[in-house]
Amino acid sequence: MRDVEPNQDRETAYECFECGNIVLAADSPDKCPDCGGAMRNRHIPLE
Template sequence: MRDVMQTPDEETPYECFECGTVIVAEDDPGPCPECGSEMRNRQTPLE
């Protein structure tokens, strides 16, 4: 696994697990605005 450098002021891409919508935000955007499913930080590797 690789380490990801993140700063609180950095915009990060988040992707919806269900519909694939991508949002760029500084903080966790919460549920997907399109379908309401969980969003994931794309810079965090999936295990």
């Protein structure tokens, strides 16, 4: 588990898995507003 960093209480970029749309939001969006696809937080590295 990763703790949320102290300075991250503002907008974070989320990227759509399906179409690559970038959404800035304070809270994780459930779905892409464009295509309804799953969103992922771009600040979490995929290792």
